[in-house]
Amino acid sequence: MVVISGQLIVKICNEEYNRPTCMLLGVQEELSVIVSDLTMILGIAHGLNLLFGLDLFKCVFLSAIDVVLFPLFITLLDKCKMEKLFASIAGLALLFYVFGVLIS
Known part of the structure:
Protein backbone atom coordinates (compact mmCIF):
# COMPACT_ATOMS: atom_id res chain seq x y z
CA MET A 1 0.00 0.00 0.00
CA VAL A 2 1.29 3.41 -0.87
CA VAL A 3 1.49 5.58 2.22
CA ILE A 4 0.79 8.93 0.56
CA SER A 5 -2.25 8.09 -1.57
CA GLY A 6 -3.67 5.18 0.41
CA GLN A 7 -4.06 3.13 -2.78
CA LEU A 8 -2.47 -0.10 -3.86
CA ILE A 9 0.46 0.17 -6.27
CA VAL A 10 -1.34 -2.10 -8.76
CA LYS A 11 -4.31 0.26 -8.95
CA ILE A 12 -2.04 3.27 -9.44
CA CYS A 13 -0.13 1.49 -12.24
CA ASN A 14 -3.40 0.56 -13.97
CA GLU A 15 -4.51 4.19 -13.85
CA GLU A 16 -1.18 5.66 -14.97
CA TYR A 17 0.13 3.20 -17.58
CA ASN A 18 -1.26 1.38 -20.58
CA ARG A 19 -1.89 -2.39 -20.57
CA PRO A 20 1.41 -3.56 -22.17
CA THR A 21 3.43 -1.47 -19.70
CA CYS A 22 1.44 -2.91 -16.78
CA MET A 23 2.07 -6.42 -18.06
CA LEU A 24 5.78 -5.68 -18.39
CA LEU A 25 5.85 -4.32 -14.85
CA GLY A 26 4.05 -7.46 -13.62
CA VAL A 27 6.60 -9.72 -15.33
CA GLN A 28 9.43 -7.65 -13.86
CA GLU A 29 7.89 -7.96 -10.41
CA GLU A 30 7.55 -11.74 -10.69
CA LEU A 31 11.15 -12.08 -11.86
CA SER A 32 12.25 -9.96 -8.91
CA VAL A 33 10.39 -12.23 -6.50
CA ILE A 34 11.95 -15.33 -8.09
CA VAL A 35 15.45 -13.87 -7.87
CA SER A 36 14.84 -12.82 -4.27
CA ASP A 37 13.70 -16.34 -3.33
CA LEU A 38 16.69 -17.90 -5.07
CA THR A 39 19.01 -15.51 -3.26
CA MET A 40 17.43 -16.49 0.05
CA ILE A 41 17.73 -20.22 -0.67
CA LEU A 42 21.35 -19.94 -1.81
CA GLY A 43 22.25 -17.73 1.14
CA ILE A 44 20.80 -20.23 3.60
CA ALA A 45 22.58 -23.06 1.78
CA HIS A 46 25.90 -21.24 1.89
CA GLY A 47 25.44 -20.54 5.60
CA LEU A 48 24.68 -24.19 6.29
CA ASN A 49 27.75 -25.14 4.27
CA LEU A 50 29.94 -22.84 6.32
CA LEU A 51 28.46 -23.87 9.66
CA PHE A 52 28.24 -27.62 9.27
CA GLY A 53 30.57 -28.43 6.36
CA LEU A 54 27.92 -30.25 4.34
CA ASP A 55 28.14 -30.32 0.55
CA LEU A 56 26.21 -27.61 -1.26
CA PHE A 57 23.66 -29.94 -2.86
CA LYS A 58 22.47 -31.16 0.55
CA CYS A 59 22.44 -27.59 1.86
CA VAL A 60 20.33 -26.36 -1.07
CA PHE A 61 17.95 -29.28 -0.53
CA LEU A 62 17.62 -28.50 3.19
CA SER A 63 17.07 -24.79 2.59
CA ALA A 64 14.46 -25.52 -0.11
Missing part, protein backbone atom coordinates in the same frame (compact mmCIF):
# COMPACT_ATOMS: atom_id res chain seq x y z
CA ILE A 65 12.63 -27.76 2.36
CA ASP A 66 12.79 -24.90 4.87
CA VAL A 67 11.25 -22.48 2.39
CA VAL A 68 8.45 -24.93 1.57
CA LEU A 69 7.68 -25.81 5.18
CA PHE A 70 7.77 -22.23 6.50
CA PRO A 71 4.22 -21.30 5.37
CA LEU A 72 2.96 -24.62 6.73
CA PHE A 73 4.36 -23.85 10.18
CA ILE A 74 2.80 -20.40 10.09
CA THR A 75 -0.65 -21.83 9.38
CA LEU A 76 -0.38 -24.63 11.93
CA LEU A 77 0.98 -22.63 14.85
CA ASP A 78 -0.47 -19.41 16.17
CA LYS A 79 1.50 -16.16 16.15
CA CYS A 80 2.77 -16.37 19.75
CA LYS A 81 4.19 -19.86 19.27
CA MET A 82 5.83 -18.84 15.99
CA GLU A 83 7.49 -15.84 17.63
CA LYS A 84 8.85 -18.07 20.38
CA LEU A 85 10.09 -20.56 17.79
CA PHE A 86 11.84 -17.84 15.78
CA ALA A 87 13.40 -16.36 18.90
CA SER A 88 14.66 -19.81 19.89
CA ILE A 89 16.15 -20.43 16.45
CA ALA A 90 17.81 -17.00 16.42
CA GLY A 91 19.20 -17.59 19.91
CA LEU A 92 20.54 -20.98 18.87
CA ALA A 93 22.22 -19.44 15.82
CA LEU A 94 23.76 -16.74 18.02
CA LEU A 95 24.97 -19.38 20.46
CA PHE A 96 26.59 -21.39 17.64
CA TYR A 97 28.22 -18.23 16.32
CA VAL A 98 29.66 -17.32 19.72
CA PHE A 99 30.95 -20.87 20.24
CA GLY A 100 32.51 -20.80 16.79
CA VAL A 101 34.29 -17.53 17.54
CA LEU A 102 35.49 -18.80 20.92
CA ILE A 103 36.77 -22.06 19.44
CA SER A 104 38.62 -20.35 16.62
Whole structure:
Protein backbone atom coordinates (compact mmCIF):
# COMPACT_ATOMS: atom_id res chain seq x y z
CA MET A 1 0.00 0.00 0.00
CA VAL A 2 1.29 3.41 -0.87
CA VAL A 3 1.49 5.58 2.22
CA ILE A 4 0.79 8.93 0.56
CA SER A 5 -2.25 8.09 -1.57
CA GLY A 6 -3.67 5.18 0.41
CA GLN A 7 -4.06 3.13 -2.78
CA LEU A 8 -2.47 -0.10 -3.86
CA ILE A 9 0.46 0.17 -6.27
CA VAL A 10 -1.34 -2.10 -8.76
CA LYS A 11 -4.31 0.26 -8.95
CA ILE A 12 -2.04 3.27 -9.44
CA CYS A 13 -0.13 1.49 -12.24
CA ASN A 14 -3.40 0.56 -13.97
CA GLU A 15 -4.51 4.19 -13.85
CA GLU A 16 -1.18 5.66 -14.97
CA TYR A 17 0.13 3.20 -17.58
CA ASN A 18 -1.26 1.38 -20.58
CA ARG A 19 -1.89 -2.39 -20.57
CA PRO A 20 1.41 -3.56 -22.17
CA THR A 21 3.43 -1.47 -19.70
CA CYS A 22 1.44 -2.91 -16.78
CA MET A 23 2.07 -6.42 -18.06
CA LEU A 24 5.78 -5.68 -18.39
CA LEU A 25 5.85 -4.32 -14.85
CA GLY A 26 4.05 -7.46 -13.62
CA VAL A 27 6.60 -9.72 -15.33
CA GLN A 28 9.43 -7.65 -13.86
CA GLU A 29 7.89 -7.96 -10.41
CA GLU A 30 7.55 -11.74 -10.69
CA LEU A 31 11.15 -12.08 -11.86
CA SER A 32 12.25 -9.96 -8.91
CA VAL A 33 10.39 -12.23 -6.50
CA ILE A 34 11.95 -15.33 -8.09
CA VAL A 35 15.45 -13.87 -7.87
CA SER A 36 14.84 -12.82 -4.27
CA ASP A 37 13.70 -16.34 -3.33
CA LEU A 38 16.69 -17.90 -5.07
CA THR A 39 19.01 -15.51 -3.26
CA MET A 40 17.43 -16.49 0.05
CA ILE A 41 17.73 -20.22 -0.67
CA LEU A 42 21.35 -19.94 -1.81
CA GLY A 43 22.25 -17.73 1.14
CA ILE A 44 20.80 -20.23 3.60
CA ALA A 45 22.58 -23.06 1.78
CA HIS A 46 25.90 -21.24 1.89
CA GLY A 47 25.44 -20.54 5.60
CA LEU A 48 24.68 -24.19 6.29
CA ASN A 49 27.75 -25.14 4.27
CA LEU A 50 29.94 -22.84 6.32
CA LEU A 51 28.46 -23.87 9.66
CA PHE A 52 28.24 -27.62 9.27
CA GLY A 53 30.57 -28.43 6.36
CA LEU A 54 27.92 -30.25 4.34
CA ASP A 55 28.14 -30.32 0.55
CA LEU A 56 26.21 -27.61 -1.26
CA PHE A 57 23.66 -29.94 -2.86
CA LYS A 58 22.47 -31.16 0.55
CA CYS A 59 22.44 -27.59 1.86
CA VAL A 60 20.33 -26.36 -1.07
CA PHE A 61 17.95 -29.28 -0.53
CA LEU A 62 17.62 -28.50 3.19
CA SER A 63 17.07 -24.79 2.59
CA ALA A 64 14.46 -25.52 -0.11
CA ILE A 65 12.63 -27.76 2.36
CA ASP A 66 12.79 -24.90 4.87
CA VAL A 67 11.25 -22.48 2.39
CA VAL A 68 8.45 -24.93 1.57
CA LEU A 69 7.68 -25.81 5.18
CA PHE A 70 7.77 -22.23 6.50
CA PRO A 71 4.22 -21.30 5.37
CA LEU A 72 2.96 -24.62 6.73
CA PHE A 73 4.36 -23.85 10.18
CA ILE A 74 2.80 -20.40 10.09
CA THR A 75 -0.65 -21.83 9.38
CA LEU A 76 -0.38 -24.63 11.93
CA LEU A 77 0.98 -22.63 14.85
CA ASP A 78 -0.47 -19.41 16.17
CA LYS A 79 1.50 -16.16 16.15
CA CYS A 80 2.77 -16.37 19.75
CA LYS A 81 4.19 -19.86 19.27
CA MET A 82 5.83 -18.84 15.99
CA GLU A 83 7.49 -15.84 17.63
CA LYS A 84 8.85 -18.07 20.38
CA LEU A 85 10.09 -20.56 17.79
CA PHE A 86 11.84 -17.84 15.78
CA ALA A 87 13.40 -16.36 18.90
CA SER A 88 14.66 -19.81 19.89
CA ILE A 89 16.15 -20.43 16.45
CA ALA A 90 17.81 -17.00 16.42
CA GLY A 91 19.20 -17.59 19.91
CA LEU A 92 20.54 -20.98 18.87
CA ALA A 93 22.22 -19.44 15.82
CA LEU A 94 23.76 -16.74 18.02
CA LEU A 95 24.97 -19.38 20.46
CA PHE A 96 26.59 -21.39 17.64
CA TYR A 97 28.22 -18.23 16.32
CA VAL A 98 29.66 -17.32 19.72
CA PHE A 99 30.95 -20.87 20.24
CA GLY A 100 32.51 -20.80 16.79
CA VAL A 101 34.29 -17.53 17.54
CA LEU A 102 35.49 -18.80 20.92
CA ILE A 103 36.77 -22.06 19.44
CA SER A 104 38.62 -20.35 16.62
